[in-house]
Amino acid sequence: GRHQEELEGFGFDYNGLHFDQDSFHIFAGLCAVDTRENVARIFAALKEMGISTSRMGAYKPRTNPYSFQGHGKKCLPWLFELAGKYNIRCIAMEVTKESHIEEIRQALEEAGRPTGIMLQIGTRNAQNFELLKAVGQQDEFPVLYKRGMGITIEEALNACEYIASEGNRNIIFCLRGVKTNLGDPHRNLIDFGHVPVIKRLTRLPVCVDPTHSVGIKEWAPDGILDIFHAAAQGIIAGANMILVEFHPRPEEALCDGPQALTLEELPHFVADMALVREAY
Ligand code: PEP
Numbered sequence: 001g002r003h004q005e006e007l008e009g010f011g012f013d014y015n016g017l018h019f020d021q022d023s024f025h026i027f028a029g030l031c032a033v034d035t036r037e038n039v040a041r042i043f044a045a046l047k048e049m050g051i052s053t054s055r056m057g058a059y060k061p062r063t064n065p066y067s068f069q070g071h072g073k074k075c076l077p078w079l080f081e082l083a084g085k086y087n088i089r090c091i092a093m094e095v096t097k098e099s100h101i102e103e104i105r106q107a108l109e110e111a112g113r114p115t116g117i118m119l120q121i122g123t124r125n126a127q128n129f130e131l132l133k134a135v136g137q138q139d140e141f142p143v144l145y146k147r148g149m150g151i152t153i154e155e156a157l158n159a160c161e162y163i164a165s166e167g168n169r170n171i172i173f174c175l176r177g178v179k180t181n182l183g184d185p186h187r188n189l190i191d192f193g194h195v196p197v198i199k200r201l202t203r204l205p206v207c208v209d210p211t212h213s214v215g216i217k218e219w220a221p222d223g224i225l226d227i228f229h230a231a232a233q234g235i236i237a238g239a240n241m242i243l244v245e246f247h248p249r250p251e252e253a254l255c256d257g258p259q260a261l262t263l264e265e266l267p268h269f270v271a272d273m274a275l276v277r278e279a280y
């Protein structure tokens with residue numbers, strides 16, 4: 001990482017967690033909140049590993065209008081209650097329109113603030129400037145900005161500027177792969193080579209999302225999943241955060257099941273990433 005003096009004054013604290021270009025967090029969880037039991041199982045597994053950060057989608061931006069769209073605000077009261085029960089301090093949660101921010105704020109308030117939320121801007125809204133301004137105009141929640149799947153780094157940095165210029169500088173920049181027309185074996189082409197580029201052009205912590213880049217569960221010849229490899233590559237490149245999807249029963253998931261890691265794979269994932277981080 002950078003020299004400590006260089007980083008002084010940058011980065012941010014949120015709900016007892018620190019984020020900067022040297023910090024490291026794994027945000028593991030469901031693509032989409034489905035049942036109370038599945039959420040509880042994920043949170044319990046994370047607690048067991050000493051992890052207090054997660055991801056949970058309530059508002060899902062789906063390609064197909066007939067696909068499950070997420071439980072929306074209905075699930076927030078019990079989701080937040082469970083988060084408190086399992087000591088989850090921060091959940092990355094996508095918002096697809098401005099009113100979702102207020103729904104989350106209100107549900108958190110009513111639940112007695114048992115956890116924290118990081119507002120996720122998904123790849124499909126990476127240039128939704130009104131939404132970017134809306135998350136920028138509040139400073140209660142940090143923002144996880146995902147690079148658009150088909151936009152340049154310059155355009156993505158301008159999108160972050162939309163958030164920051166409204167007042168909220170607590171932003172994490174997430175790489176999640178880009179689309180190409182080359183018939184890639186993975187859902188998106190991995191853009192983790194850009195981790196150091198973002199780190200030198202900005203002071204933002206950088207997240208990598210191996211799940212949505214790879215988009216499939218395939219094993220490399222060494223017996224390791226492509227998703228593990230992508231996460232490890234992100235860490236080697238200097239990532240400060242890994243956003244990754246798990247499901248207790250991927251075959252029953254209502255969204256992104258084929259790419260979900262299982263709870264049996266969680267301890268291996270965490271241990272492998274710790275080893276990679278130690279080595280680099
Ligand atoms: C997600 O994180 O569940 C998601 C929809 O990601 P992306 O916006 O990167 O496709």
Ligand code: MN
Binds near residue numbers: 031212255
């Ligand atoms: Mn997903």
